[in-house]
Amino acid sequence: MTQNADSAAARSLAFPGNDGKPHRVTWDDKSLKIDGERLTVWSGEFHYWRLPSPDQWRDVLQKLKASGFNAVSLYFFWGYHSSKPGSYDFSGIRDIDRLLTMAEEEGLYVIARPGPYINAEASMGGLPAYMTTHGGEERTADPQNLAADLEWLKVVNRIIGKHQITDGGGSVIAYQVENEQIDNAPKHVEYIEKLQAVVEEHGIDVPLFHNDWGDGHGYNVPGGPGGSRLDLYAFDTYPLGFDCKGARGKLSDFESRIRGYSPKTPVFIAEGQGGAFTSWGRDFQSGECAKFVDEAFTRQFAVNNLANGVTMFNSYMEYGGTNWGWTGDPGSGFTSYDYGAPISEDRRITPKLAVHKEFGYLQNAVKPIASAQNVTPPTITSTGGGPVKAQQRLSTENAEDTSVSGNGMRLITLRHPDSNDTSTSQVTFPLDLADPPKAATSASAGGNESGEDKNSAYRRIPQQKNTAISIAGRDAKTLVADYAFGPHRLVYSTSQVLTQLDAGGDLLALDGTKGETGETVLRFASKPKVTTLDGAPVDVTWDADRKDLRLNYTHGDARTLRIAGGGKELTVLITDRDAVATTWQLDAGRSDILVLGPELARTARLSGAQLDLTGDTRKPGPLRVFAPKNVDVLTWNGRRIDASRDDTGALVATLPGPQKPTMPGIDSWRTADSDPEHAAGFDDSGWKKADRTTADNPKHGPGEASGVVLDTDEYGFHEGDTWYRGHYTPAEASTTVKVSAKTGTAGHALVWLNGRYLGAQGDGTTTHKVPDGVAEPGKPAVLAVLVRNMGHYEDWSSDGRSKTGRGLADVAVPGSGKVRWRIQGAAGGPEPADTVRGICNNGGLYGERKGGHLPGAPDSSWRTTQSLKSERPGVRWFRTETELRLPEGSDTAVGLRIADNSARADKYRVQIFVNGWNTGQYVNNVGPQQEFVIPSGFLKERGKNTIALAITAEQTGVGPDSVELVDRGTVLGGVSGGQNESPGYRELLGAERSRGQ
Numbered sequence: 003m004t005q006n007a008d009s010a011a012a013r014s015l016a017f018p019g020n021d022g023k024p025h026r027v028t029w030d031d032k033s034l035k036i037d038g039e040r041l042t043v044w045s046g047e048f049h050y051w052r053l054p055s056p057d058q059w060r061d062v063l064q065k066l067k068a069s070g071f072n073a074v075s076l077y078f079f080w081g082y083h084s085s086k087p088g089s090y091d092f093s094g095i096r097d098i099d100r101l102l103t104m105a106e107e108e109g110l111y112v113i114a115r116p117g118p119y120i121n122a123e124a125s126m127g128g129l130p131a132y133m134t135t136h137g138g139e140e141r142t143a144d145p146q147n148l149a150a151d152l153e154w155l156k157v158v159n160r161i162i163g164k165h166q167i168t169d170g171g172g173s174v175i176a177y178q179v180e181n182e183q184i185d186n187a188p189k190h191v192e193y194i195e196k197l198q199a200v201v202e203e204h205g206i207d208v209p210l211f212h213n214d215w216g217d218g219h220g221y222n223v224p225g226g227p228g229g230s231r232l233d234l235y236a237f238d239t240y241p242l243g244f245d246c247k248g249a250r251g252k253l254s255d256f257e258s259r260i261r262g263y264s265p266k267t268p269v270f271i272a273e274g275q276g277g278a279f280t281s282w283g284r285d286f287q288s289g290e291c292a293k294f295v296d297e298a299f300t301r302q303f304a305v306n307n308l309a310n311g312v313t314m315f316n317s318y319m320e321y322g323g324t325n326w327g328w329t330g331d332p333g334s335g336f337t338s339y340d341y342g343a344p345i346s347e348d349r350r351i352t353p354k355l356a357v358h359k360e361f362g363y364l365q366n367a368v369k370p371i372a373s374a375q376n377v378t379p380p381t382i383t384s385t386g387g388g389p390v391k392a393q394q395r396l397s398t399e400n401a402e403d404t405s406v407s408g409n410g411m412r413l414i415t416l417r418h419p420d421s422n423d424t425s426t427s428q429v430t431f432p433l434d435l436a437d438p439p440k441a442a443t444s445a446s447a448g449g450n451e452s453g454e455d456k457n458s459a460y461r462r463i464p465q466q467k468n469t470a471i472s473i474a475g476r477d478a479k480t481l482v483a484d485y486a487f488g489p490h491r492l493v494y495s496t497s498q499v500l501t502q503l504d505a506g507g508d509l510l511a512l513d514g515t516k517g518e519t520g521e522t523v524l525r526f527a528s529k530p531k532v533t534t535l536d537g538a539p540v541d542v543t544w545d546a547d548r549k550d551l552r553l554n555y556t557h558g559d560a561r562t563l564r565i566a567g568g569g570k571e572l573t574v575l576i577t578d579r580d581a582v583a584t585t586w587q588l589d590a591g592r593s594d595i596l597v598l599g600p601e602l603a604r605t606a607r608l609s610g611a612q613l614d615l616t617g618d619t620r621k622p623g624p625l626r627v628f629a630p631k632n633v634d635v636l637t638w639n640g641r642r643i644d645a646s647r648d649d650t651g652a653l654v655a656t657l658p659g660p661q662k663p664t665m666p667g668i669d670s671w672r673t674a675d676s677d678p679e680h681a682a683g684f685d686d687s688g689w690k691k692a693d694r695t696t697a698d699n700p701k702h703g704p705g706e707a708s709g710v711v712l713d714t715d716e717y718g719f720h721e722g723d724t725w726y727r728g729h730y731t732p733a734e735a736s737t738t739v740k741v742s743a744k745t746g747t748a749g750h751a752l753v754w755l756n757g758r759y760l761g762a763q764g765d766g767t768t769t770h771k772v773p774d775g776v777a778e779p780g781k782p783a784v785l786a787v788l789v790r791n792m793g794h795y796e797d798w799s800s801d802g803r804s805k806t807g808r809g810l811a812d813v814a815v816p817g818s819g820k821v822r823w824r825i826q827g828a829a830g831g832p833e834p835a836d837t838v839r840g841i842c843n844n845g846g847l848y849g850e851r852k853g854g855h856l857p858g859a860p861d862s863s864w865r866t867t868q869s870l871k872s873e874r875p876g877v878r879w880f881r882t883e884t885e886l887r888l889p890e891g892s893d894t895a896v897g898l899r900i901a902d903n904s905a906r907a908d909k910y911r912v913q914i915f916v917n918g919w920n921t922g923q924y925v926n927n928v929g930p931q932q933e934f935v936i937p938s939g940f941l942k943e944r945g946k947n948t949i950a951l952a953i954t955a956e957q958t959g960v961g962p963d964s965v966e967l968v969d970r971g972t973v974l975g976g977v978s979g980g981q982n983e984s985p986g987y988r989e990l991l992g993a994e995r996s997r998g999q
């Protein structure tokens with residue numbers, strides 16, 4: 003399969019976002035509309051910088067689309083593109099134009115969120131690090147900051163603007179201005195209003211909105227303060243909270259509150275909890291957040307949101323990814339930003355994705371949901387367990403066509419009132435189609451059991467004796483009633499409608515929990531003929547008075563029924579929630595199709611009698627496809643496969659599975675010291691002087707004792723490690739050195755005096771003792787300090803925390819006299835030497851400046867070793883080459899695991915480079931992350947890979963016990979793609995070997 007084949011298949015999708023025509027985006031209080039047609043926006047959040055493998059952006063986008071998402075929400079990370087004022091880089095891993103094009107090709111609408119401030123657990127909340135040097139307040143109209151913000155918006159809007167659906171350029175349907183303004187203080191209102199005006203001037207004409215924080219506070223509503231040019235009101239909500247080992251928060255109703263803020267716009271969740279981030283030093287891995295924000299919550303949340311009229315929803319995160327290099331904010335996260343999201347950091351599908359699929363498919367299939375309004379719920383009768391909360395919505399729009407009774411489709415939702423209740427309850431309720439429920443605000447009671455049309459009044463649902471609807475613990479249900487689709491009339495179902503489509507015949511798919519009973523009633527003019535085509539039999543009851551066909555069954559045994567009667571045959575597929583994971587509805591161009599069986603069905607294209615499918619398998623297994631009747635050639639990932647038709651008329655075949663790759667072992671390393679800067683005699687004369695005595699940002703100094711500004715950002719060094727050397731001639735013997743370092747959470751600094759190690763420290767102030775004889779009066783002395791910058795803090799509450807400062811704040815050496823400081827950081831400073839990997843890849847370690855992380859670096863004179871343990875405190879470099887032979891046509895997730903038995907007692911950290919790419923940071927004494935996902939764009943799947951480790955030890959004899967590559971899972975399939983452009987030593991440093999000491 004080639005890249006072209008991938009996108010060609012995608013381009014055949016009939017989708018307003020890629021047909022080249024302009025489209026109108028409007029809205030009312032119920033939903034967004036494209037060309038007047040209602041759209042429930044079902045979106046997943048994806049951060050391109052957290053998947054530094056642009057070829058694989060398509061993988062994630064295809065997984066979203068196949069799982070029923072119709073939109074993707076994208077933050078844009080300004081600081082990732084801009085290393086100095088006026089300079090912007092959108093090449094390679096930063097090519098957002100390519101990303102937006104891919105989203106169009108894959109049939110996804112885009113919600114664009116370019117900030118300027120985004121939060122997002124990104125370093126400095128997305129702002130470029132050089133803005134820390136500005137004096138004024140960020141996220142206000144302070145002239146210097148505002149000028150920078152507007153310049154970014156101009157540059158990024160030039161790209162986003164080309165992809166708007168409104169002029170036929172692409173699939174961007176909405177645009178967020180700023181993020182979570184904390185209040186409506188005049189300075190914030192003024193600022194956000196200015197941004198809105200400029201965004202309009204830049205030609206952005208899709209609906210504008212802001213993301214109001216913490217369940218919504220009514221800030222920045224359209225027409226209100228800070229919202230005069232906004233079109234939609236949106237808010238974020240994380241009901242469970244962010245402590246993945248803590249107690250779960252509870253769900254509640256919010257519709258009337260939100261409508262009170264903004265009565266004329268749809269209920270729009272700009273970020274709804276899809277997982278949670280994990281921070282340094284926690285006692286659990288990010289996988290714990292997948293258990294905390296689990297499938298049950300995900301379903302409950304979706305059900306509660308439907309009950310509250312949400313028709314625009316974005317799951318944050320749907321794919322979390324990796325805080326590679328120095329992209330992360332130290333306050334909230336370590337390298338993995340897996341987030342416990344439905345698509346894991348290594349791009350694998352987790353069971354949660356199937357829950358989102360249920361609701362994506364449901365809203366796509368049952369269009370009246372987009373216009374349904376809150377009405378009085380049915381009266382619930384408990385037949386066991388505790389109380390159950392019912393809510394109901396009614397869609398009266400086009401009710402004649404979309405409902406059985408003509409009164410309107412109903413959506414009934416059920417859950418325990420306490421969303422954390424784990425008991426099981428059984429309920430029944432009456433339903434009367436002839437008596438539509440009243441608006442929820444009206445005083446009248448719902449459920450009129452003496453409706454005039456007795457044939458439409460059901461005293462008790464389910465009707466089948468000895469059955470009831472179960473709510474097992476944190477489960478929740480969405481039931482569709484009074485719904486007509488085409489000639490078919492669904493009176494109600496106690497199962498969930500998974501989808502209905504025409505796939506070579508009309509098909510209705512229903513799912514439910516394995517082991518639970520389901521009851522589905524369809525209405526016909528006369529008794530239809532029901533044939534069980536496969537699977538276990540179903541209890542079929544014909545109610546001649548009502549003209550109802552009632553089906554009773556237990557979920558778990560899949561079955562297919564064909565019902566003939568009422569003009570057009572209907573195939574009913576009764577499945578269960580587990581099977582939803584491997585059920586895929588795809589747009590094949592001429593028709594939709596339904597694919598059952600594989601781990602993933604990505605794309606489908608019909609041409610004549612041929613159906614081309616792409617997808618992934620984790621093991622060999624059956625494939626079943628409901629497709630137009632004329633299809634007689636089936637291909638899978640470009641190869642023809644033998645297929646026949648089963649009793650249901652579906653195409654069936656067997657799909658191959660992947661080959662298991664063997665991971666190469668790592669037996670030895672080449673090693674060398676990598677911190678000559680610590681030694682007294684090191685020549686730092688080429689370094690920048692750190693001698694400024696003023697800084698616009700008062701948090702940056704000058705230091706009280708040093709009298710100079712030492713902050714790294716003031717000297718153009720924004721990321722990773724920075725070295726300082728301070729020269730002085732003491733008047734009296736130095737006995738202490740007091741160092742104030744600003745590292746960010748979990749950072750550290752190492753201090754040497756005249757080449758003698760004084761010790762290490764974290765963020766804050768530490769007084770280091772100087773042993774006798776190390777610095778003597780009248781003799782020149784040199785202090786060497788290495789400070790790690792863990793990234794810049796966010797500015798979540800707009801309090802200027804992001805401008806805290808990094809590097810040294812101050813150093814006091816009693817009796818030192820004047821200290822002359824020099825500073826050295828990442829090669830090139832604000833003009834990164836490695837423009838391909840970009841500003842976030844490197845700090846200023848000696849090995850980084852010398853290219854020791856790059857493929858092809860000269861290490862032949864280095865010692866060979868098996869041990870990764872330190873011989874003294876300081877920085878040591880390790881390199882090895884390892885040959886990968888990953889199977890072709892497969893997608894293998896490769897990880898790197900660091901093993902250590904010291905129970906976090908040993909103090910050291912490892913910066914991991916794979917083929918020159920800064921893959922992540924291991925901090926043994928902080929934790930918790932032991933295993934690092936290697937983004938596939940960093941790897942050469944078949945060939946030699948260079949792994950380099952920069953180990954900074956605070957002690958002697960510490961370091962990893964071992965480092966190994968691990969297979970985190972393989973599928974046969976994947977999208978085409980390869981290694982990113984990955985310049986090596988020769989390309990980057992070959993001509994200039996002696997660069998930058």
Ligand code: GAL
Pocket residue numbers: 120121122123181182213215216238273279
């Ligand atoms: C939201 C914010 C996001 C992200 C999220 C937590 O409040 O808008 O950017 O930080 O919290 O993951």
